[in-house]
Amino acid sequence: QVQLQESGPGLVKPSETLSLTCTVSGDSINNYYWTWIRQSPERGLEWIGNIYNTESTKYNPSLNSRVTISIDTSKNQFSLKLTSVTAADTAFYFCARGYYRGAVSFDYWGQGALVTVSS
Amino acid sequence: DIQMTQSPSSLSASVGDRVTITCRASQTIRSYLNWYQQKPGKAPNLLIHSASTLQSGVPSRFSGSGSGTDFTLTISSLQPEDFATYYCQQSFRTPTTFGPGTKVDIK
Numbered sequence: 001q002v003q004l005q006e007s008g009p010g011l012v013k014p015s016e017t018l019s020l021t022c023t024v025s026g027d028s029i030n031n032y033y034w035t036w037i038r039q040s041p042e043r044g045l046e047w048i049g050n051i052y053n054t055e056s057t058k059y060n061p062s063l064n065s066r067v068t069i070s071i072d073t074s075k076n077q078f079s080l081k082l083t084s085v086t087a088a089d090t091a092f093y094f095c096a097r098g099y100y101r102g103a104v105s106f107d108y109w110g111q112g113a114l115v116t117v118s119s
Numbered sequence: 120d121i122q123m124t125q126s127p128s129s130l131s132a133s134v135g136d137r138v139t140i141t142c143r144a145s146q147t148i149r150s151y152l153n154w155y156q157q158k159p160g161k162a163p164n165l166l167i168h169s170a171s172t173l174q175s176g177v178p179s180r181f182s183g184s185g186s187g188t189d190f191t192l193t194i195s196s197l198q199p200e201d202f203a204t205y206y207c208q209q210s211f212r213t214p215t216t217f218g219p220g221t222k223v224d225i226k
Contacts, residue, residue, distance in 0.1 A: 045163070045206060045217035060214045094162050102169060103151040103210035109162035 002026040004095050004110035012089075012117050018082040022095030022110055029071060030054060033098030034078045035106060036069060040091035050098055051078055085117045121145050121209050123218035131226040138194040140221045142185075142207035150186045151211035157220075158203045166205075167192065197223070 008020035022034070036048040049059035051069045059067045063082070071078040082089060093113050096106040122145040132138050142152065150170040155163035165174045167183040170190060180195040194201055202225055207218040 044219050045208075047215045047217075058213055062214075096162075101172075104215065105153040105165055105168035105174075105208070105210060106155075106163070107165050107168075107174065109164075112162055 002097065002108045004097065004108055006093060006095050006110045006113035008113060008115070010114055010116060012085055012115060013119050014086055014117055015084055018080070018085050018089060018093075018115055018117070020080045020093055020095075020113060020115070022078050022080075024076045024078070024097075027097070029073055029076045029078065033100065033104050034069075034071065035096045035098045036080045037094045037096055037106070038091040039094065039112075042088070043091070046091075048080065048082075048093075052098075087117050089115070090117045091115060120214055121148060121212050121216055123207055123209055123216050125205075125207060125218040125221050127221060128219065129222040129224065131224055132197050133226045134197055134199055136197045138197050138201075138223060140192045140205055140223075142190045142192070142218050144188045144190075144209055144211075147187045148209040148211035151209055152183070152185065152190045153208045153210060154181075154183055154192045155206045155208065156201075156203045157206065163206060194223075 003025045005023045012018045033050040033052045035050040039045050051057045066083045068081040095110040097108040098104040099107045124143045126141045152170045154167040157163040171183045182193050204220045204222045206220050
């Protein structure tokens with residue numbers, strides 16, 4: 001059974017960096033598109049980016065300059081860093097497994113982590 | 120970015136009803152369309168991928184159809200556990216984008 005679990009601070013100050021980690025169990029992190037997605041009432045579900053094959057990354061152009069996704073295969077974890085946050089970055093952040101079957105769908109998700117940006 | 124719209128934004132239905140939700144893409148996405156169900160406080164759950172392929176473990180009362188720009192999700196006989204919000208997602212172009220959701224609640 002594949003499971004994903006987000007971890008990280010729930011409160012981040014404006015202009016600082018949001019950092020989250022997703023721990024994957026029940027599967028190797030060497031395959032699939034490991035993905036971050038966020039959800040807020042204002043923006044709905046928004047794809048942040050993914051990492052594939054341990055080193056290939058793609059990011060949403062709307063966030064591109066602020067986002068970094070990395071992977072630690074020894075710990076079966078992947079991580080998100082979002083710099084220079086503002087209140088608009090307040091959201092539930094989900095990690096998910098992207099499964100390629102001609103195109104990518106998200107078949108396993110973490111439970112989500114609420115991150116609030118506030119001083 | 121490809122814009123996804125859904126209609127209706129919400130609907131009220133009874134157990135046993137047939138429910139249809141529509142999703143439209145701003146340009147052709149061939150059959151690269153996925154559907155998710157989300158319940159309050161939970162992550163989205165994949166129901167259908169590639170427009171019409173049922174995800175493993177999903178009840179057969181869920182079905183999807185469409186290609187190009189217009190797609191539908193049908194629940195043939197609504198069950199109590201189906202009251203939730205449903206989202207479509209296109210995976211044809213990066214960035215992948217989601218629809219705004221359709222909330223199905225109890226009449």
